[in-house]
Amino acid sequence: MASNKLRINDIARLAGVSATTVSHIFNKRDKKYRISSHTRQKVLAIAEQYKEQSHIRRYLVKAKSTNTIGVIVPDMSNSFFSMFLHHLEASFREKNIQLLITCSHYNKEVEINVAQNLVERKVDAMIVVTSLDSDEFYMSINQHTPVLFFDRYIEHTTLPFITSEAIGSVAELIEPYAKTLNEFYFIGCDAQLTSIRARLQGFKQGLTNAGLTLASDWIICDSYCPNKGYDLLKRLHQKLGRLPKAIFTPSGNLLQEVLSYLVEVKVNPDQICLCSYDYNIYLDYSYYPIDAIAQDFQTMALICVNTIDDLLNFKTLKHNAIFIKPHIKRHP
Template identity: 80%
Template sequence: MASNKLKLNDIARLAGVSATTVSHIFNKRDKKYRISPQTRQRVLAIAQQYSDQSHIRQYLVKANSTNTIGVVVPDMSNSFFSMFLHHLEASFRQKNIQLLITCSHYNPEVEIKVAQNLVERCVDAMIVVTSLDSDDFYVNINQQTPVLFFDRYLKDTKLPFITSESVKSVADLIIPYAKQLEEFYFIGCDIQLTSIHARLEGFKQGLKTAGLKFKHDWLVCDDYCQNKGYQLIKGVHEKLGRLPKAIFTPSCNLLQEVLSYLVEIKIDPNQICLCSYDYNIYLDYCYYPTDAIAQDFQTMAHTCVEVIDRLINFKELKHHAFFIEPKIIRHR
């Protein structure tokens, strides 16, 4: 060979086939042109010997691609994840790529198992909403299968992630009411997660900007489990002997559970101010007016597609952190 860079003609000569045959194999047209599995394997084995060359690695990835992307979410019944998956599936379908969706149920052991199953199924890449507290597991997977974190990301991770901006949007959401009230409660769960922690920081920033000093008693949180929001607001009600004047919830499922308690005790909507991260259309018709932050699912899904495309094609990312701007929807 005249140079160290392997060309299609070189692989064809080493495999004893035509350059056209090599091209068909690398472009996944071998079945269409009835190229035998033995010939395909011989060509790929030769290419593998030169996989240290970036263009050869790209040929191998394309030849072995399954046109599937693995997705791990903690809870498919959560309306946020359902809406995201709806837009994500539609975006990838336009590129003839299928999603394999799995659920971790907020359980790290289950998450590891389903992620390993996706790797065994040879997905081309993975999009993960993680419940792990370290990226070590995914850094290891990323050596062979590109990984993109979504919504929740791990502090100091070098893996790319996509999430909604939280700090400024939450502050802007609550400032008008914090200026009028002398208390504001944060009813949340899993504040150790980066996305939830950012919403808490935005909540504190909003109070400060409004001139309302944050009190530790206003932070009511726990590890999440089903109906936890109901339990937390009920506990506050019993402790105070009344409901807080204002409540912020950092997710739609917590808001739903808080609303179920308010409906149960039949509180007057004028007696409480509600704000939440995550918007759902049901809030437009809700008896209790709730200002909410609507995440831009379509832009997030399109960004996921763009980032995954660059990752699987060995294209450099200009940056690894993608914060998508949400918008505030007011009902009061």
């Protein structure tokens, strides 16, 4: 070879086949042109010996790709994840890439198992809403299958992640109400998660901006399970002997559970102020006026697609941490 850079003609010569055959294999046209699996394996084995060269790595990734991306979410019934998956699937479909969507049900062991199953299915990359406390497991996967965290991320991780900005937007959301009230309750779950922690930080910042001093018993948190928001508000109601004047929920499913309790006890909408992270169009028709933060699903989905594309092509990301600005939706 005239230079150290291996070319298709060089691989063809080493494999004893034509350059056209090598090109067909690298571009996944070997079945169309009835190239034998033996020839395919021989060509790829030679390319593997030179995969330290970036262009050869790209050839190998394309030749071995399954055009599938694995996605792990904790709960597909959650409206936020459903809307995100809707936009994500549409964005990848435009590139003829299919999603394999799995659910962890907020269970760490289940998450690890479904991630391993996705690897066994040879997905090209993974987008994960993780419930794990460490990135060690995904760092090992990332050595051969690119991993992108979404929504939640692990503090100090070197893996890329995409999430919505929370601190400033939550502070802006609740500040006008905090200025006119003498109490504001945060009813949330899983405060150890970075996304929830950021929303809690924004809640505290909003109170500070409004000049309202936070009382320790205004923060109501627990581990999440279905109907937890209902249970937390019911217990708070019993403890206070009345309902709180204002509530902020850091997720749409918790808001839904809080609303189910309010409906059950037939609370007058004028008696309570409700704010939440995660807007859904159905809130516009709610009996209770609700101000909410609407995440930009379409932008997040497009950035996920572009980031995965960069990772698969071994491009250096401009930013490992990407925060997407959400919008505040005020009730009429």
